[in-house]
Amino acid sequence: MREQVTGARRIVVKVGSSSLTTAAGGIDEQRVDALVDALGRLATGGREVVLVSSGAIAAGLAPLKLPRRPRDLATQQAAASVGQGLLIGRYAAGFARHGLTVGQILLTVDDVTRRAHYRNAYRTLRKLLDLGALPIVNENDTVATEEIRFGDNDRLAALVAALVQADLLVLLSDVDALYTGDPATPSARRITVVRDENDLADVSVGAAGKSGVGTGGMVTKVEAARIATGFGIPVVLTAAPLAARALAGDDVGTLFHAVDHRPAARLFWLAHATSPRGRLHLDAGAVAAVVARRKSLLPAGITSVDGSFVSGDPVDLVDAGSGLSVARGLVNYDAVELPALLGRSTPELAAALGPGYEREVVHRDDLVLL
Numbered sequence: 001m002r003e004q005v006t007g008a009r010r011i012v013v014k015v016g017s018s019s020l021t022t023a024a025g026g027i028d029e030q031r032v033d034a035l036v037d038a039l040g041r042l043a044t045g046g047r048e049v050v051l052v053s054s055g056a057i058a059a060g061l062a063p064l065k066l067p068r069r070p071r072d073l074a075t076q077q078a079a080a081s082v083g084q085g086l087l088i089g090r091y092a093a094g095f096a097r098h099g100l101t102v103g104q105i106l107l108t109v110d111d112v113t114r115r116a117h118y119r120n121a122y123r124t125l126r127k128l129l130d131l132g133a134l135p136i137v138n139e140n141d142t143v144a145t146e147e148i149r150f151g152d153n154d155r156l157a158a159l160v161a162a163l164v165q166a167d168l169l170v171l172l173s174d175v176d177a178l179y180t181g182d183p184a185t186p187s188a189r190r191i192t193v194v195r196d197e198n199d200l201a202d203v204s205v206g207a208a209g210k211s212g213v214g215t216g217g218m219v220t221k222v223e224a225a226r227i228a229t230g231f232g233i234p235v236v237l238t239a240a241p242l243a244a245r246a247l248a249g250d251d252v253g254t255l256f257h258a259v260d261h262r263p264a265a266r267l268f269w270l271a272h273a274t275s276p277r278g279r280l281h282l283d284a285g286a287v288a289a290v291v292a293r294r295k296s297l298l299p300a301g302i303t304s305v306d307g308s309f310v311s312g313d314p315v316d317l318v319d320a321g322s323g324l325s326v327a328r329g330l331v332n333y334d335a336v337e338l339p340a341l342l343g344r345s346t347p348e349l350a351a352a353l354g355p356g357y358e359r360e361v362v363h364r365d366d367l368v369l370l
């Protein structure tokens with residue numbers, strides 16, 4: 001019996017496209033209903049449940065007579081627009097049989113990464129739960145463009161779990177557990193528990209499976225598990241038909257333990273939840289100051305800037321020599337202001353432009369090493 005599971009009061013469950021739709025590209029009504037029954041029992045039994053459901057694009061394929069998942073964004077958006085409505089309709093009817101009302105929440109990257117927005121998303125989720133409704137979350141695929149897209153719902157689910165301070169995240173896929181390697185190979189063995197990074201050292205994780213509708217494969221699920229456990233939230237990864245058993249605490253799937261010592265939530269958020277809006281290229285002296293001596297970043301050590309960001313946005317600090325990102329931080333200037341400041345010392349800038357220009361480009365308290 002897994003106490004992390006049986007003791008969890010607020011649970012985020014993520015289900016992948018391959019577990020909800022048929023090979024022909026439409027909703028698999030039986031499988032959706034089976035999932036609804038497992039979650040309905042949980043929610044009526046006094047737990048708070050948030051469902052993060054993929055499947056909008058896959059569910060829209062058959063109605064639009066599309067033979068397979070389209071590659072181009074516009075067709076994916078159109079399919080999602082058709083499929084999301086059908087999916088929510090099926091969920092609403094299914095949960096109604098349990099006396100439950102569902103609320104749809106479609107999120108963009110900004111909604112879970114920008115502080116002002118995620119407070120807003122949190123308020124809505126919290127209110128739905130307080131009202132006894134079951135929130136169903138997906139990415140807002142119809143408006144998300146390639147640059148601002150999550151693309152996979154695994155990371156979205158981990159961030160939603162962090163947002164609502166869930167006690168447990170359950171990732172449901174078409175494979176019953178994390179395996180030591182591609183589960184199609186005979187030598188692959190199920191991993192029952194992941195206590196820390198060491199347990200993942202010999203695991204080979206691959207891309208999406210044979211369903212043709214899943215996107216991230218195991219890579220994004222393991223990354224989502226890393227994010228959630230880093231926030232102190234244990235994760236169970238298993239197959240959708242095993243959801244009820246997994247939620248009852250049975251030893252099915254893979255259990256990822258939460259970390260004991262959590263890093264500061266704000267910096268963890270900065271490292272994992274934000275998408276950089278730009279890049280600051282650092283000379284060797286600035287890299288050493290930021291990475292080895294944990295100093296703030298000053299204009300003198302920046303050689304060039306790219307991206308369009310405003311003060312307060314997350315940016316990556318890149319070692320100009322190697323081209324590798326070494327840190328992420330919240331920048332104190334707009335992109336348009338920086339070129340005039342580069343390579344100049346702070347006293348020189350203050351004398352020329354005024355005392356406001358003495359400030360660091362990124363303060364060390366707003367910096368996390370990658």
Ligand SMILES: Nc1ncnc2c1ncn2[C@@H]1O[C@H](COP(=O)(O)OP(=O)(O)O)[C@@H](O)[C@H]1O
Pocket residue numbers: 015016017018019172173174175177178179180181182183203204205206207208209210211213214215216217218
């Ligand atoms: N080490 C591994 N353990 C388990 N599954 C793996 C592994 N490596 C790759 N996979 C593949 O990942 C697939 C699940 O990802 P995906 O198709 O994106 O599903 P979903 O639609 O549920 O998000 C599995 O079907 C499996 O083929």
Ligand SMILES: N[C@@H](CCC(=O)OP(=O)(O)O)C(=O)O
Pocket residue numbers: 015016017018053054055056057058080138139141151152153154213214215216217
């Ligand atoms: N938001 C997309 C799903 C993207 C995604 O993560 O899919 P999956 O790998 O099946 O969880 C949709 O609803 O089609």
